[in-house]
Amino acid sequence: NAGVTQTPKFRILKIGQSMTLQCTQDMNHNYMYWYRQDPGMGLKLIYYSVGAGITDKGEVPNGYNVSRSTTEDFPLRLELAAPSQTSVYFCASSVSRYEQYFGPGTRLTVT
Amino acid sequence: QKEVEQDPGPLSVPEGAIVSLNCTYSNSAFQYFMWYRQYSRKGPELLMYTYSSGNKEDGRFTAQVDKSSKYISLFIRDSQPSDSATYLCAMSESGNTPLVFGKGTRLSVIA
Secondary structure: OOOEEEEOOEEEEOOOOOEEEEEEEOOOOOEEEEEEEOOOOOEEEEEEEEEOOEEEEOOOOOOEEEOOOOOOEOOEEEOOOOHHHOEEEEEEEEOOOOOEEEOOOEEEEEO | OOOEEOOOOOEEEEOOOOEEEEEEEOOOOOOEEEEEEEOOOOOOEEEEEEEOOEEEEEOOEEEEEEOOOOEEEEEEOOOOHHHOEEEEEEEEOOOOOOOEEOOOEEEEEEO
């Protein structure tokens, strides 16, 4: 059982480039989330989804976009990357809001 | 005032010690309280959750919630080097609202 998988594990982007962070879960969870974690700053919610076709903004959505066409996949799109988007990105899924299962993270550096 | 406050540490204790980790919060509507453990360069994993006030015990771990003081605690008995990790508290108002995370406390248990 793979749980939540994320690709890539690491990425370096130049300012202004775009990329998509992939997230897939095999637990048939309806809820999926994207967080960013900066050093010493905890987890900040970027976007979340309560089911296929339904997404909503979290605390820090600016500069990001998401889509949820299937239950399994929840990609995060960065358009026009900026140094402020240097962070570790975690995808999570859950049946209920509180018992969230996290992926291993994607370390992104924008230079 | 931030919604959830958590001392970032680091906290260093000898093996076998009792560890107390704490969070305070300002939103009296929080009803669900969670503790996540995050090993270095890994995603967080749910350790314990409690609903409303009271205590919950699971092996060497005890979670306490004092809603009157807006204060939650996680106690680790007989701490082990394998407990060395960052511990994040998280809270939500209901099963339908996003989690709010603390910044995390980094714990080192020295053998």
